[in-house]
Amino acid sequence: MKTINRIGTLIERIGRKKRILIYLFLSVLSVLSVSSAFPSSHFPADTITDYYEVETIQMPKGLTAETDGLAIMPDGRIVAGFHRGEIMIYNPKTKVWKLFAEGIHDPLGIMAISNSEILVMQRPELTRIKDTNNDGVADEYLTVTDDFGLSGNYHEFAFGPIKDKKGNLYIALNCASSGAGIFPEVRGKLDTLGRPGRMYSAVPYRGWIMKLTPDGKLHPYASGFRSPNSIGFDANGNLFAADNQGDWLGTSKLYHVQEGKHYGHPASLLWKDGFPHVTPSKLPVKMLDSLRTVESVAFPHSRIADSPTQPVLDNTGGKFGPFAGKMLVGEMNHPYLVRLMLETVDGHIQGACAPFLVGSGLQKGNNRLAFAADGSLWIGQTDHGWAGDRGIQHVRWKGKTPLELADMKLTPTGFALTFTQPLDAVTAKQLANYQFQRYYYEYHEAYGSKQFDVKPVPVTSAELSSDGRTVTLKLAELKAGYIYELELGKLRSTTRQNLLNHLVCYTLNRLQRNTQANP
């Protein structure tokens, strides 16, 4: 807008004759830019903002809005925890913020119990915070569990809690970072064998997901996590944890977490019952590789996510658009969320991820996600000394369905892509609109990984279903253990909409049982 005004002022200053020439030049420019954006179609230029609306919430004056935790209270108010220890409640109707509690050490997870009581996962413990005298301000801070180690290392964040249908709570404990040491005094048993390594676990259960049973006992549940910010359930009650690229993680990942399993970052193995008393990262990589359960979804670094956060189920029944029943994951370093399309193949969950809400006005630092009863999504943002943004944004679906990939399923010979709208048959059948390449990231101690064995995979046929929504692609080769990255071309719908997002990555851990070696 500013540029246009400046050009206007400039034009005023120039003589009449020259003015005409400049107008001519500008009009040519604008024609060129429109035609390059839509070279072969006369479709209206629909964008994500036609379908979703992002509101930036006014934060209280004087608040450093590094949003650690965020939840919706039963009465619809938003409760958020901030880095400097404030727990504040926002009333979306009155747009007024009120202080609920103070002095919390990094409230990275909040679960509302009632309109006057919350569970807060703070660095040292899981705490039940309650307003007992109905003055709107908490006065009781009771320890639910602190039965885990704390070394004083800054990277020992704690995430969760989330509750399963049986009433068990789950929390996730970050490893320590070699970016700093530990305190002379620690809480819990110190084991110096846990000190070596980029991310380390020198006190119990760092790098674990823990289960708190209703009797108040905290049990080690699954190991092998580096920085599991954060955890969530899918529609079937499967527990998922996001983990961040780094040592032993070639790229960021989403794990389907099951009791007793190990997910690959070795530091936590030190605290596994019956495990040899050694520094786990010193064990042969082959052996460590054999102990781990691989991720359900790998988020290719910089393509999809650099730092994924909380997985959250779209349980809105369609009030948030066409992706109900599926999960979203927050992302710190990009101004978007990540959408998941999961399926069970050969008894294991795997699937695809794609950027979501690109260009919607969403900021970076999308750390916490919570769906309100009206189907809108609240997003808490932070940077915490890393990439990101600060504040809270509120995303509403405007009611129209965009053209997006709704689902991606593995077939014995390729993939079936289902879209939110029936596709224009001509473009949908053009093989050039489906550019696949595949690669993998190596499991090793060094930070991150390059992509190995990168190869384009030709599509040999594209069939469109009779309802126009599903394209079944045959690929020249399908190989387990690879990420299949698909760049979709300029697909359109019969409803005259353009495909909004073109990138999707499928983590192919397992082939279907009836898959032939070379389809």
Added chain:
Amino acid sequence: MRKYAAVVIFVALCGLKIPLAFAQDTTLTIRAVEGLKFDVPRFVVRPGTRINLTLDNYDDMAHNLVVTLPGGRLRVVNTAIGLGAEAVKLNYVPRTPDVVAHTAIVEPGKSEKISFKLDQEGTYAYVCTYPGHGFVMYGAIYVTRKPATVPPLDKDPNVAANRKDDMGGHAGHMPNHPYDLKYPVVYRTFMPDSGPASIAVGLTPTQSYCWDAGACRLRYAWTGGFVDLTDHWDGNGKKPSHVVGDVYFRDRGGFPIRFGTADRLPDVHFKGYQLINRNPEFRYLVNGIEVRELIKPLPTGRGLVRYFTLGPVAGPVYFVCKSGDGVKYRPSVGKIQDGMVRLPVGTKKFTITMMAE
């Protein structure tokens, strides 16, 4: 005990962590921080102490640290201003007898260690002589055999004015919160010289203590301010919070309550706290028995009154109050014998009054 005297005095007056120290030898780090300040406003040592001092530059501009003889600070600062073309080469440090020791110019994010010995009693200064800094950025080294003669921090003429401004507990111009702090106030944060699950409590703007939720006990108490969390809040939170003021009590006896036998350390579990008029009453289990502890400031002078409430206990209860931690103890019931109070059987409530020595 005596050989640690220099260190103990130092700790008591500045509330800083001393990682390693031997007789007449002390090690400390002073940070140059935002707003032309050294984070340590002053410290006290006995004559003959060797001081291993690291200047750690946390600011976004360059600084040095120059130790000057008693009364020499302003002379050195003014001479430094007149160094002209030689200034950079000399690190803004004039070659005068007033200079005891100095660092070079330390760039942001860098540190430098110097070592020097102060034999004569007196009030020395440490000052940044970088142009424009010397009139506001300085602190005091008290070399004395009588630390009790050191004036209170807020009345100390040898401490920089911008450090006295911080006495309310918070530095900087940006507000820390979207509200003004109301006392008592609780922060769970990383505190120096305590366990990682610590709680800083400001009873008043100038009377504070650190309670360790891991060990379930009072660790130390100070007057003259509360805490500065700026460093801990910064970035990804690597640095601990700072005590603002002078520590007068530092627990040395460990967890104080004993049930049954006087010499066996009990199991403790932190159960949280209830705010009573904003003041936290801590709850913890000691061998399964609930204990509540509410701490209030001494009505006059430096000290604390600790109000304990015990769950049902069979047998005797002991409370350890060893001397040498900076305070005199006065129990509401029982008498102190050999550093321990034996409470009458059936005691449900008692107070321990701690008065700064």
